[in-house]
Amino acid sequence: xxxxxxxxxxxxxxxxxxxxxxxxxxxxxxxxxxxxxxxxxxxxxxxxxxxxxxxxxxxxxxxxxxxxxxxxxxxxxxxxxxxxxxxxxxxxxxxxxxxxxxxxxxxxxxxxxxxxxxxxxxxxxxxxxxxxxxxxxxxxxxxxxx
Amino acid sequence: xxxxxxxxxxxxxxxxxxxxxxxxxxxxxxxxxxxxxxxxxxxxxxxxxxxxxxxxxxxxxxxxxxxxxxxxxxxxxxxxxxxxxxxxxxxxxxxxxxxxxxxxxxxxxx
Numbered sequence: 625x626x627x628x629x630x631x632x633x634x635x636x637x638x639x640x641x642x643x644x645x646x647x648x649x650x651x652x653x654x655x656x657x658x659x660x661x662x663x664x665x666x667x668x669x670x671x672x673x674x675x676x677x678x679x680x681x682x683x684x685x686x687x688x689x690x691x692x693x694x695x696x697x698x699x700x701x702x703x704x705x706x707x708x709x710x711x712x713x714x715x716x717x718x719x720x721x722x723x724x725x726x727x728x729x730x731x732x733x734x735x736x737x738x739x740x741x742x743x744x745x746x747x748x749x750x751x752x753x754x755x756x757x758x759x760x761x762x763x764x765x766x767x768x769x770x
Numbered sequence: 771x772x773x774x775x776x777x778x779x780x781x782x783x784x785x786x787x788x789x790x791x792x793x794x795x796x797x798x799x800x801x802x803x804x805x806x807x808x809x810x811x812x813x814x815x816x817x818x819x820x821x822x823x824x825x826x827x828x829x830x831x832x833x834x835x836x837x838x839x840x841x842x843x844x845x846x847x848x849x850x851x852x853x854x855x856x857x858x859x860x861x862x863x864x865x866x867x868x869x870x871x872x873x874x875x876x877x878x879x880x
Contacts, residue, residue: 648792648793651792651793652793670853673822673852673853676822677822677824677853677857680791680792680824680826681824681825684792684826729861729862731861731862731865732862734866735832735835735836735839735866735867736836736839738832738866740829740832740833741829743825743828743829743861744824744825744826746825746861747824747825747857747860747861750860751860
């Protein structure tokens with residue numbers, strides 16, 4: 625059963641939801657759910673790759689880090705297609721975690737000093753026209769728009 | 771993602787076709803590791819037919835570049851196009867990993 629979207633977000637009422645186990649096999653199902661809707665909403669090629677990239681960064685983060693290995697749970701993704709933007713919300717019931725918080729990677733560093741992590745968060749902030757994190761009713765709620 | 775690697779005169783050419791995402795990114799490291807262990811210094815990744823890259827793909831590239839560096843080796847890219855080129859620019863990878871028009875030009879400069 626899809627979780628009920630929170631009502632405290634203006635956009636939540638119009639969201640279409642899909643809930644899956646938070647694992648990599650489900651990631652492909654969730655991605656298809658979102659990308660099919662985005663294509664049906666006639667997003668441009670540029671909007672589509674930006675959406676796909678931000679979606680991957682956010683959802684894979686949940687799959688990898690939200691739950692301990694011995695207690696897996698679900699991730700819910702919702703979308704709302706609007707005339708001038710496409711909004712996505714990702715919800716999990718894992719430990720509180722704001723995926724948008726943290727310093728940007730230092731782009732001036734060389735190969736030896738550059739860290740492998742942190743790039744997903746950076747690209748999310750660069751590519752989403754809007755991105756917002758909230759902790760609501762025991763859930764991490766990440767909303768972004770393209 | 772389809773990936774193949776071949777030994778050339780001046781290094782190893784790795785050709786990637788498809789998508790380098792959270793599901794497939796590790797394939798690149800897996801393709802490069804045996805060459806690096808075998809003493810190869812320079813690797814050129816041909817991105818001409820790569821359609822998509824995420825931060826997981828960038829992380830896999832950075833890991834390989836880090837492994838090559840202590841032996842005086844380098845990773846270079848050729849054939850950057852479309853969203854892959856844009857993601858390289860946004861993430862500063864265009865300054866981190868040298869990019870060339872084609873594999874010949876890359877091997878000449880490495």
